[in-house]
Amino acid sequence: MWKRIGALIVKEFIQLKRDRRTLAMMIMLPVIWLVAFGYAVNFDVNHFRVFVVDQANSEDSRQVIHEVEAHEEMSVVDRGTEQEARNALKYGKADVAILFPKDYDSIAKSKEQQLNILVDGSRLFTAQSAVREVSEVLGNIQKANMKELRQNIEERFTGHEVPEVKLELPADSPLAKLPPNVAKDLQNKIQSQIRAAMDERLEKQKNELKDQFPDPEYMAAKVEVLYNKDLKSVYYMIPGLMGLVLIFITTFMTALGVVREKERGTLEQLIVSPLRSVELILGKLLPYMIIATFDFLLVLAVGIGVFDVPFTGDLVSYLLMALIFLFASLGIGLFISTVSQNQQQAMQLAMMTLLPQFILSGFVFPLEAMPEWIRWLSYLMPLTYFLPISRDVFLKGMSAWDHPVALAMLAFFAVLFLLVATVRFRRSLT
Numbered sequence: 001m002w003k004r005i006g007a008l009i010v011k012e013f014i015q016l017k018r019d020r021r022t023l024a025m026m027i028m029l030p031v032i033w034l035v036a037f038g039y040a041v042n043f044d045v046n047h048f049r050v051f052v053v054d055q056a057n058s059e060d061s062r063q064v065i066h067e068v069e070a071h072e073e074m075s076v077v078d079r080g081t082e083q084e085a086r087n088a089l090k091y092g093k094a095d096v097a098i099l100f101p102k103d104y105d106s107i108a109k110s111k112e113q114q115l116n117i118l119v120d121g122s123r124l125f126t127a128q129s130a131v132r133e134v135s136e137v138l139g140n141i142q143k144a145n146m147k148e149l150r151q152n153i154e155e156r157f158t159g160h161e162v163p164e165v166k167l168e169l170p171a172d173s174p175l176a177k178l179p180p181n182v183a184k185d186l187q188n189k190i191q192s193q194i195r196a197a198m199d200e201r202l203e204k205q206k207n208e209l210k211d212q213f214p215d216p217e218y219m220a221a222k223v224e225v226l227y228n229k230d231l232k233s234v235y236y237m238i239p240g241l242m243g244l245v246l247i248f249i250t251t252f253m254t255a256l257g258v259v260r261e262k263e264r265g266t267l268e269q270l271i272v273s274p275l276r277s278v279e280l281i282l283g284k285l286l287p288y289m290i291i292a293t294f295d296f297l298l299v300l301a302v303g304i305g306v307f308d309v310p311f312t313g314d315l316v317s318y319l320l321m322a323l324i325f326l327f328a329s330l331g332i333g334l335f336i337s338t339v340s341q342n343q344q345q346a347m348q349l350a351m352m353t354l355l356p357q358f359i360l361s362g363f364v365f366p367l368e369a370m371p372e373w374i375r376w377l378s379y380l381m382p383l384t385y386f387l388p389i390s391r392d393v394f395l396k397g398m399s400a401w402d403h404p405v406a407l408a409m410l411a412f413f414a415v416l417f418l419l420v421a422t423v424r425f426r427r428s429l430t
Helices: 002-018 020-040 059-070 082-090 124-157 180-212 233-264 266-271 277-305 315-339 343-360 372-378 382-396 404-429
Strands: 048-054 074-079 096-100 116-120 222-226
Touching: 002 020, 020 343, 020 372, 048 059, 048 082, 048 124, 059 074, 059 096, 059 124, 074 082, 074 124, 082 096, 082 116, 082 222, 096 124, 116 124, 233 277, 233 315, 233 343, 233 382, 277 315, 277 404, 315 343, 315 382, 315 404, 343 372, 343 382, 382 404
Parallel strands: 048 074, 048 096, 116 222
Antiparallel strands: 096 116
16 A cells, blocks of 8 residues: 555656646745745834924924934934925825924923824824834933933922021010010011911922923823824725735636636637637736726725725826726736646736735835835835825825826836736737
């Protein structure tokens, strides 16, 4: 029995050796994915771009800016007005904005002295990390300031003893000859005046201390989250999930659909028909495009209607961008079908291209948290360009035209994948 099993094992190894593509995938793919995903799977953003609005221009504000610049995970990229800071966040030129009001005080006692922080809620994990890091810097500064304040108060009260008051009259004093009841009234009046003076002094010191101590309500910076005020994860996920769902469906649908015809032999029947190769390719591709467009409109309606994700941007440019993205996805599927001999190979190749897009595109894990060399891999994937456009159009009220580079890259991928796939498809037909 073992001899027969051994022979079968040898036969399987021989087949695997002949199928070098599958063998290479089985050996190399786990290592590549482990290394790439090991670096990419990270929610913690390690570097933040800070926009500073310094209306105070005081020693306190300069101290905070100095600490931010000295922080290894933050860098001040620009300074300007509050409106410029909001624009920088809107167009992704900064991750967080720090606003110092005109009356800013590191030991804030009123709302007018409170520090303000602006973050972009459409980039959920980046916003959370940025608020955490800036709050840590401010917390360290406040600890140092409170320690200094405590030392000042201790030094102020050191050596300030309340003078002792004695109301006993000397025996040779003229007042000693006064009748006892008059002397007692006089003593009471003197004591009353001294007590009033001491109370007034204590009240004055109390008010001075009150002015020096901060108000806990305004000590912490006021955080304003833009575009996703409640930091709802569903607002962050749904616009990206639409792209992920579509690229999975279109890639699998196209790749398996064409390969299935190869296996059934119906593709050869089409080849011998009067159809030209271009007509055949368009005839194969357009039905998938129509179904994919319907799928897109369906998930768009579900995202807005069921999950209540606000759509605040330009619908027309968004639809055009989505069509370009679908062409790129269909091109990937068609290309996979041209290099696959059967449905199993097509599924393997589709997974090999789609899983990295799930991990590396920024759909879940922020691109800012990835090492630079991993980020370059991300830029080779269409979903990486779809996600920021989709989230900005949904939540920021922007247009797809506000992302000319991302839009151009999607168009480039659509043309590239369709061109390469068409050339290979025509070769396989001829």
